[in-house]
Amino acid sequence: MYMIWQLITSFIASAGFGIIFNAPKRTLFQCGLGGMLGWVIYLVLDPYYDTVISTVAATFVVGVISQVSARIYRMPVIVFSVAGIIPLVPGGLAYDAMRKFVENDYNTAVQLAAQAFLISGSIAIGLVVSEVLNQLLIRKRKPHRG
Amino acid sequence: MSSRENIPLLSPIDICLLAGKIMLQSGAETYRVEDTMIRIAHALGLSSSHSYVTPTGIIFQAGGPEAAKLIRIAERTTDLDKVAAVNSISRKLVAGEINAEEAAALLRDIDESSHAYSVGLQVTAAAISSGCFAIMFGGSGYDFLPALISGGLGFAAVILFHRLINVKFFAEFTTSLLIGLVSYFFIYLGLGRELDKIIIGSVMPLVPGLLITNAVRDLMAGHLVSGLSRGAEALLTAFAIGAGVAAVFTFL
Numbered sequence: 137m138y139m140i141w142q143l144i145t146s147f148i149a150s151a152g153f154g155i156i157f158n159a160p161k162r163t164l165f166q167c168g169l170g171g172m173l174g175w176v177i178y179l180v181l182d183p184y185y186d187t188v189i190s191t192v193a194a195t196f197v198v199g200v201i202s203q204v205s206a207r208i209y210r211m212p213v214i215v216f217s218v219a220g221i222i223p224l225v226p227g228g229l230a231y232d233a234m235r236k237f238v239e240n241d242y243n244t245a246v247q248l249a250a251q252a253f254l255i256s257g258s259i260a261i262g263l264v265v266s267e268v269l270n271q272l273l274i275r276k277r278k279p280h281r282g
Numbered sequence: 283m284s285s286r287e288n289i290p291l292l293s294p295i296d297i298c299l300l301a302g303k304i305m306l307q308s309g310a311e312t313y314r315v316e317d318t319m320i321r322i323a324h325a326l327g328l329s330s331s332h333s334y335v336t337p338t339g340i341i342f343q344a345g346g347p348e349a350a351k352l353i354r355i356a357e358r359t360t361d362l363d364k365v366a367a368v369n370s371i372s373r374k375l376v377a378g379e380i381n382a383e384e385a386a387a388l389l390r391d392i393d394e395s396s397h398a399y400s401v402g403l404q405v406t407a408a409a410i411s412s413g414c415f416a417i418m419f420g421g422s423g424y425d426f427l428p429a430l431i432s433g434g435l436g437f438a439a440v441i442l443f444h445r446l447i448n449v450k451f452f453a454e455f456t457t458s459l460l461i462g463l464v465s466y467f468f469i470y471l472g473l474g475r476e477l478d479k480i481i482i483g484s485v486m487p488l489v490p491g492l493l494i495t496n497a498v499r500d501l502m503a504g505h506l507v508s509g510l511s512r513g514a515e516a517l518l519t520a521f522a523i524g525a526g527v528a529a530v531f532t533f534l
Binding site: 141142144145146148149151152153154155156157158159160161163175210211212214215218221222223225227228230231232233234235237238239256257259260263264 | 310314361362363364365366373399403404407408414417418437478481487491494499525528531
């Protein structure tokens with residue numbers, strides 16, 4: 137039951153972000169789907185592995201879904217990936233860190249801030265790895281800069 | 283097409299710059315802006331052009347004897363529809379399906395068009411997302427409605443404050459102050475269980491998630507200036523949100 141609620145809420149939240157970011161109407165479903173699958177993988181892996189590893193794995197999946205959708209719909213990858221990674225963004229952690237700073241609990245605050253930074257880094261790594269894989273698999277196209 | 287007869291024709295350089303400007307204002311990654319500009323330039327016959335893109339400006343040189351041109355970008359939002367539209371124009375131009383004149387007209391239309399979704403719909407989407415986030419981050423079902431209301435109010439407030447106050451930092455600070463107060467008010471009334479979860483859910487639409495990730499990706503791609511400046515912008519936004527919420531806690 138818990139998992140079903142998580143599935144529903146993460147789908148709606150990601151599709152909602154698609155609307156906030158003005159994603160084209162026909163991509164909203166894919167945005168929600170990417171966000172949902174990424175979040176589920178994160179939830180399944182998180183109890184067993186380090187948060188950074190689960191985040192890389194989840195973003196990698198979001199990245200692959202985005203690459204495939206981008207190819208099918210002939211649109212930039214960013215249209216699909218942005219909404220998909222939103223549930224994984226360490227907004228809560230950044231908030232907790234900021235709150236601890238204000239409460240003068242600097243030790244906890246620095247720990248939380250470092251963790252938030254690492255997680256944003258791992259989101260970027262997951263996306264970049266999926267992009268590199270995409271470039272390696274599709275060699276016939278001219279290699280893309282960046 | 284007849285209504286456009288009095289508009290002066292755009293030169294190839296201006297077409298490239300207009301495309302780059304729209305993409306950068308809409309939140310595209312730095313490398314994509316540079317790449318698209320160079321592809322368009324190539325399709326328009328400028329084979330050795332250079333573009334230098336930072337989040338606050340674009341410098342473009344066509345490779346010929348003409349002087350380089352600069353565009354200043356003051357405002358940046360996220361508008362994925364425009365990124366996709368410019369991308370498809372660049373594809374069509376490269377494939378030879380449209381000519382330079384048609385591309386310029388289409389780019390002008392995109393530049394002038396407004397957000398596809400109405401403000402009301404965006405606020406509704408932000409509100410529902412906030413409620414869902416409160417549950418995703420471990421809140422109970424009781425926290426859904428408070429997060430929905432304070433998240434929606436917060437998103438409406440940040441749009442309003444951006445129009446009233448021209449300083450982004452202050453608009454975000456005031457909004458998160460408001461979110462903190464509204465969330466506390468709900469707990470005070472006995473609606474909702476966990477203050478933390480309600481606040482985290484409500485501030486999610488403001489959190490600079492795209493900026494942080496784009497910053498790290500720019501850095502990895504070697505766009506050091508863009509990466510650092512986007513990172514600074516993200517840090518400032520995160521600080522504004524944190525400080526606003528924290529201000530509520532210090533007064534309680």
